[in-house]
Amino acid sequence: MTAPSDPTIDVAGRIAAVRARIALAAESAGRSRANVLLIAVTKTHAPEVAQRAVDAGVADLGENRVQELLAKRPLVDGARWHLVGHLQRNKVRDVVGRQILVHSVDRRSLVDALSGRAEREGVTQRILVQVNVGDDPAKSGCHLDETGDLVAYARERPNLAVEGLMTMPPLPPDGVDPVDAAQPLFAALRRQRDELRERFPEVVHLSMGMTNDLEAAVAEGATMVRLGTALFGERGAEPWRKDDG
Numbered sequence: 001m002t003a004p005s006d007p008t009i010d011v012a013g014r015i016a017a018v019r020a021r022i023a024l025a026a027e028s029a030g031r032s033r034a035n036v037l038l039i040a041v042t043k044t045h046a047p048e049v050a051q052r053a054v055d056a057g058v059a060d061l062g063e064n065r066v067q068e069l070l071a072k073r074p075l076v077d078g079a080r081w082h083l084v085g086h087l088q089r090n091k092v093r094d095v096v097g098r099q100i101l102v103h104s105v106d107r108r109s110l111v112d113a114l115s116g117r118a119e120r121e122g123v124t125q126r127i128l129v130q131v132n133v134g135d136d137p138a139k140s141g142c143h144l145d146e147t148g149d150l151v152a153y154a155r156e157r158p159n160l161a162v163e164g165l166m167t168m169p170p171l172p173p174d175g176v177d178p179v180d181a182a183q184p185l186f187a188a189l190r191r192q193r194d195e196l197r198e199r200f201p202e203v204v205h206l207s208m209g210m211t212n213d214l215e216a217a218v219a220e221g222a223t224m225v226r227l228g229t230a231l232f233g234e235r236g237a238e239p240w241r242k243d244d245g
Contacts, residue, residue, distance in 0.1 A: 011049065012056040014231045015040075018214075022225065025218035036218055039082055039207075041228035043068065044236035047075035053231060054078045062103075062226050066091040068239045069100070084166070084207075084226055086140050089113045097121045103166040103207050103226075106130040106141045111154045118159035125159060128166040128207055131192070133185040136170035147192050155200060164205025164223070165193050169213065182213035186220035193221075 015038075023033040041062040042050040050061055050072060059078055063069035064085030073081060083095060084103045089110060095102060096117040105111060105127045118125040129151050132141030142150050147165065154162045167189050172181035186208050196203045209217020209225035217225055228235060 009049065009233055011052040011231060015053065015056050015058055018227055018230050021214055022218060025215040029219045029221075031218065031221075036222060037224045039084070039224055039226045040231050041084060041210075041226050042072065042232070043085075043228055044238065044240055045228075045232050046240055047072045049232055050076045050079065058231075062228075065239055066094050068241075070094060071242050072240065073098075082226075092117050096125050097123045101126045101128070101163075103128045104130045104140060105154065106132075106150075108150065108153055111150070111157055111160070115154075115157035115160050123159065124161050126161045126163055127154065128164045128205060129154065129162065130166045131189060133167045133189050134170040136168075139168050139170065141167060144188060144192060148196060151196055151200065151203060162200070162203060164203055164207065165189055165196075166205075166207035166224075168208075168210070178212040179216040182209075183216040183220060186213075186217050186222070190221045 018038065022036050026033045026036060037060060038058055039060045039062045040053040040058045043064045054076060059080050060082060061079045062082040062084040066083065069081055069083060081100045082103060083100050087102060087104050087110060092113045096114060114125050114127065129147060130141040131144055131147050132139050133144055151162055154160055169182045169185045172178045189208060190206060193203060193206055205223045206221055207224040207226065209222045211227050211230040214225055
């Protein structure tokens with residue numbers, strides 16, 4: 001297992017390999033590689049590793065935990081930050097006003113908290129609505145059939161910009177190719193996004209696809225893919241903290 005801060009990791013080389021995978025998948029789907037944003041998920045990895053990703057041309061970084069994001073943010077130059085993990089309402093004050101795209105908005109109470117904070121601070125908070133397409137009890141997200149109502153509700157709240165949808169599929173059953181398992185779920189999310197765009201043209205993004213199912217996501221129209229292991233190796237068991245050095 002590769003240590004999270006292993007200086008021997010060839011981050012630039014791994015980024016090049018991932019970009020080649022994205023380009024091949026996009027070409028196979030008749031899409032442009034330029035329409036797929038690569039987000040490097042730096043969960044548990046040291047800021048020095050995250051900085052190497054930025055220096056190699058991947059400025060969009062994703063974190064699962066608010067505290068880890070905030071600890072790394074001042075230590076990484078030139079990054080654009082994405083919160084891709086579950087957001088608790090008591091952490092909203094730490095996110096709003098910091099130019100963080102929140103991928104994980106999954107309930108009205110969180111919409112209200114984000115909107116209220118953004119209105120008080122006089123800013124617009126960008127969000128994606130997280131959808132539990134696979135009805136996985138281990139994953140957050142609204143049900144697929146609730147997506148339209150949640151998007152419509154969030155759009156009506158002040159100081160929010162609803163820019164798209166996000167999902168994480170369940171782990172595939174043993175022996176099943178992750179690409180094959182994820183593709184119908186990603187297709188369902190794309191259909192939902194397409195229906196929503198007829199009413200709400202600004203709902204554009206599909207944040208879906210990780211290391212093992214990247215090809216399925218790109219084939220089904222992902223505009224953002226979130227990769228960690230493919231870029232940085234196995235993650236650590238604990239969040240990175242500033243006193244880790």
